[in-house]
Amino acid sequence: MTNEEILAQYGPREAMEYDVVVVGGGPAGLSTAIRLKQLAAEKGQDISVVVLEKGSEPGAHTLSGAIMDPKALNELIPDWKEKGAPLNQPVTTDAMVFLSEKGSLRTPNFLLPQCFHNEGNYIVRLGFFSKWLADQAEALGVEIFPGFAAAEVLFNEDGSIKGVATGNMGVGKDGEPTGEFQLGMELHGKYTVFAEGARGHLGKQLIAKYQLDADKDPQTYGIGIKELWEIDPARHQAGMVLHTGGWPMDNKTYGGGFLYHLEDNLVTLGYVVGLDYANPYLSPFEEMQRWKTHPNIRYYLEGDEAKGIKPAKRISYGARAITAGGILSLPKFVFPGGALVGCDAGFLNVSRIKGSHAAIKTGMMAADAIYDAVTAGRQGDVLSAYETAFENSWLYDELWKARNFKTWFKKGLSTATIMNGLEQFVLKGNIPWTLHRDKPDHVYLKPAAECTPIDYPKPDGKLTFDRLSSVFISNTNHSEDQPAHLTLKDASVPVNVNLAKFAGPEARYCPAGVYEFVADTDKGGDAQRLQINAQNCVHCKTCDIKDPTQNIVWVTPEGGGGPNYSGM
Numbered sequence: 001m002t003n004e005e006i007l008a009q010y011g012p013r014e015a016m017e018y019d020v021v022v023v024g025g026g027p028a029g030l031s032t033a034i035r036l037k038q039l040a041a042e043k044g045q046d047i048s049v050v051v052l053e054k055g056s057e058p059g060a061h062t063l064s065g066a067i068m069d070p071k072a073l074n075e076l077i078p079d080w081k082e083k084g085a086p087l088n089q090p091v092t093t094d095a096m097v098f099l100s101e102k103g104s105l106r107t108p109n110f111l112l113p114q115c116f117h118n119e120g121n122y123i124v125r126l127g128f129f130s131k132w133l134a135d136q137a138e139a140l141g142v143e144i145f146p147g148f149a150a151a152e153v154l155f156n157e158d159g160s161i162k163g164v165a166t167g168n169m170g171v172g173k174d175g176e177p178t179g180e181f182q183l184g185m186e187l188h189g190k191y192t193v194f195a196e197g198a199r200g201h202l203g204k205q206l207i208a209k210y211q212l213d214a215d216k217d218p219q220t221y222g223i224g225i226k227e228l229w230e231i232d233p234a235r236h237q238a239g240m241v242l243h244t245g246g247w248p249m250d251n252k253t254y255g256g257g258f259l260y261h262l263e264d265n266l267v268t269l270g271y272v273v274g275l276d277y278a279n280p281y282l283s284p285f286e287e288m289q290r291w292k293t294h295p296n297i298r299y300y301l302e303g304d305e306a307k308g309i310k311p312a313k314r315i316s317y318g319a320r321a322i323t324a325g326g327i328l329s330l331p332k333f334v335f336p337g338g339a340l341v342g343c344d345a346g347f348l349n350v351s352r353i354k355g356s357h358a359a360i361k362t363g364m365m366a367a368d369a370i371y372d373a374v375t376a377g378r379q380g381d382v383l384s385a386y387e388t389a390f391e392n393s394w395l396y397d398e399l400w401k402a403r404n405f406k407t408w409f410k411k412g413l414s415t416a417t418i419m420n421g422l423e424q425f426v427l428k429g430n431i432p433w434t435l436h437r438d439k440p441d442h443v444y445l446k447p448a449a450e451c452t453p454i455d456y457p458k459p460d461g462k463l464t465f466d467r468l469s470s471v472f473i474s475n476t477n478h479s480e481d482q483p484a485h486l487t488l489k490d491a492s493v494p495v496n497v498n499l500a501k502f503a504g505p506e507a508r509y510c511p512a513g514v515y516e517f518v519a520d521t522d523k524g525g526d527a528q529r530l531q532i533n534a535q536n537c538v539h540c541k542t543c544d545i546k547d548p549t550q551n552i553v554w555v556t557p558e559g560g561g562g563p564n565y566s567g568m
Helices: 003-010 027-042 071-076 126-139 201-209 284-291 295-301 356-375 384-391 394-401 405-411 413-426 467-472 493-502 542-546
Strands: 015-023 049-053 093-099 104-106 143-146 150-155 161-166 169-171 177-182 186-194 221-230 240-246 255-261 266-274 313-323 338-340 486-488 515-519 528-532 552-554
Touching (some): 003 177, 027 356, 049 186, 150 201, 186 201, 186 356, 201 338, 221 284, 221 542, 255 295, 266 284, 313 542, 356 384, 356 394, 384 394, 405 413, 493 515, 493 528, 542 552
Parallel strands (some): 015 186, 049 143, 093 240, 186 338
Antiparallel strands (some): 093 104, 161 186, 221 266, 221 313, 240 255, 255 266, 486 552, 515 528
């Protein structure tokens, strides 16, 4: 049954009314909610705010490196230290290292551009931070509904946003309601804020509907693959931040690694690959595993019996797409009755490899505009005050100075290193030129016949691993008796186009083993078909971005499904 048929038979849906509806319980959405309640409390007024979070709890789907600049948090909650915010490990050391296959070259710290300096910043586990933010929000009276996925945008007759509807629960694989069926509910708001993170399912629809990206550069993304390890105390350097460039990427492919030393002998490490890569044989997951074998990285993870060093233990795994286009790819982020905040719009500063401070700040600016509108008796209009506030903010200045950072990498690592060094170190962001991109990421993929296959080493189960064992420690789970949330516009395209022309890249770009080409026994011979293992999905959105035919559409599964990251 279609959703329309289900509504015709089981509807209407129950509706709940709020002043403000927030979609997404990460730093951006929760900061929006907190700021709204703070303003209301300051002026002795009341404003009703609800936050929908598709994960089982706030932070369950939150994944980031992460180094946090506390600048925006200082504005939102000045006494965050007294309130117990989990910013426990200040950065103590920065290192930027360029890798060759066996060697390395460290950039002297005095030559590092300001964007690579992290004095005053903290290494954090962003999932724990989101949980803490949720506690602050609830203490102020914000209602938070975890395990409820916003699946549909609702519109008023005039085209403005009315609110959202959550997905139906208990629908079987065949699309028919089961004995556990529950109809979704509607949440109506005077304004609705979308804070879903990079490539948000509803945000993507709104950008298209309102043509918010008209006259903007196409957005570009990276896929970040991350692991959390416990290492031997002798190899642990609390507060150390290591970034790498170069190997295993070639000179024309954007990518880099990170290794951050948290407290308690923990390190968070990972690799980011730009999704504008050209070779369909490239596997971001395999590149991350290969990166760990470099002597500069394996040093922290391998044991040394002669020296009494115990092997490190991998604790958790995750993957997530990140926006990397910056201010030139930033869509218009306000529209009638709604707004985009954080990475749903693309506010991440890729030159600093940071987005949480931007998420908090944009949530605050959106909240300021919404509060003034609601208390003035308005609803459903365009929040132009949010746009104005951004244009006059320190965040705008920060993003403008970094506007060319990612685009330089299309000219190769060497050129990008020189030009970004010039822009950020010599010119200090006072740049007289602007570079533009003209193609989205999926267009850069070349036919397999024009590329060389990549032979990746097999995992050893100690330092390097396969996808399925990795997904297992991400605590990912979906009810198997639900429609696949990874949908195809045309079921023939994966074999007839993607496999035939591009050697089936979805089997490689997915970091969770969702897609695999298997023998099609119905057709016999060498015929193959695409098998979608939707239960493995970690909600990274890579397939929705990189599919060369844009045939894959990621939609929301039942609320509460997906990964359950433990403080990633």
